[in-house]
Amino acid sequence: MIKHTQFSKTLRAWMDTFMHRSMRGWSHFAKSTGLSMPQFSILMQLHHKGPCGISEISERFDVTAAAASQLVDKLVQAGYLERAEDPADRRAKLLTLSAAGEVLISQGTEERYRWMDDLALVLSVEEREKVSEALTLLTHAVEKMEAQNRKS
Amino acid sequence: MIKHTQFSKTLRAWMDTFMHRSMRGWSHFAKSTGLSMPQFSILMQLHHKGPCGISEISERFDVTAAAASQLVDKLVQAGYLERAEDPADRRAKLLTLSAAGEVLISQGTEERYRWMDDLALVLSVEEREKVSEALTLLTHAVEKMEAQNRKS
DNA sequence: TTATATAGTTAAGCACGCTTAAATAAAAAG
DNA sequence: CTTTTTATTTAAGCGTGCTTAACTATATAA
Numbered sequence A, B: 001m002i003k004h005t006q007f008s009k010t011l012r013a014w015m016d017t018f019m020h021r022s023m024r025g026w027s028h029f030a031k032s033t034g035l036s037m038p039q040f041s042i043l044m045q046l047h048h049k050g051p052c053g054i055s056e057i058s059e060r061f062d063v064t065a066a067a068a069s070q071l072v073d074k075l076v077q078a079g080y081l082e083r084a085e086d087p088a089d090r091r092a093k094l095l096t097l098s099a100a101g102e103v104l105i106s107q108g109t110e111e112r113y114r115w116m117d118d119l120a121l122v123l124s125v126e127e128r129e130k131v132s133e134a135l136t137l138l139t140h141a142v143e144k145m146e147a148q149n150r151k152s
Numbered sequence C: 001t002t003a004t005a006t007a008g009t010t011a012a013g014c015a016c017g018c019t020t021a022a023a024t025a026a027a028a029a030g
Numbered sequence D: 001c002t003t004t005t006t007a008t009t010t011a012a013g014c015g016t017g018c019t020t021a022a023c024t025a026t027a028t029a030a
Helices: A002-033 A037-049 A054-060 A065-077 A099-121 A125-151 B002-033 B037-049 B054-060 B065-077 B099-121 B125-151
Strands: A081-085 A093-097 B081-085 B093-097
Touching: A002 A037, A002 A099, A002 B002, A002 B099, A002 B125, A037 A054, A037 A065, A037 A081, A037 A093, A037 A099, A054 A065, A054 A093, A065 A081, A093 A099, A099 B002, A099 B125, A125 B002, A125 B099, A125 B125, B002 B037, B002 B099, B037 B054, B037 B065, B037 B081, B037 B093, B037 B099, B054 B065, B054 B093, B065 B081, B093 B099
Parallel strands: none
Antiparallel strands: A081 A093, B081 B093
């Protein structure tokens, strides 16, 4: 019981710290590209989950299909997205990141996470190993948890 | 060298996972309160760094003083912020979170991090301990790093 | 004291994201 | 072969955040 509480506290303390640092880099980069937060989020999502249609964007971001369509259109015109007809269903569109879009996301990720590289410098080798192991554990735990949630 | 790269990769993998989960909870909560992202951010910042004036808001969020003033005014009218005259400088204002503001932030934090509690359930006791230890290490490492940055 | 700099507010106007409503086109159901 | 549902787009209109410009009030410097 005490373990659980302590665990949560530690997790949250780290997340607070991380969030603060990471958000700074993120919003700074978004601003420098001229993209808005929703636009950037759509690109991120395409990058992580692969090509999809307008309706999926609409669902994932909890906005109307109209909003999704307009947002996507701007990204297409900016050259970050390709919008093709879905060969399986001619009503639907298939959205994919363009080469420029991939580059942008890579740079953004790099920018957002660069500060974390410096973290390695203030940790000893053993500490780095411990942290590595623990985070791998955590990452797998999230996957496991989501698998469970899908079932129920 | 290889250690460093591996370390960064692990760190980033976890952060990607975390960001995705945490952002969902965050934007969901912000929407449910009727507050916009900038408004919520201001409250968060006040909560973490304590009372300050308009100019500090303006600097921290990189917007004009006019924008900061307008944003703050809405939060004051909504009852989340108190705006008093700074006794030390009668031109300046002193912004503090109201009781309602504090409650809101506490709830928001709770909401945003609740999913992490479930993480504990899919980890063994030993794993939880390892993770706890590692995250404490990381949190301290960030503090150390920021102390160093301030010097240089 | 007078001049200048600083803290904050207010108003006008622009861009953006979002919604609803109406329209088109293709798939699925009857 | 209709009828209905689904996927997307377009247009009109609203609220918000942001900027610039003009203004008030206080503090600081000459």
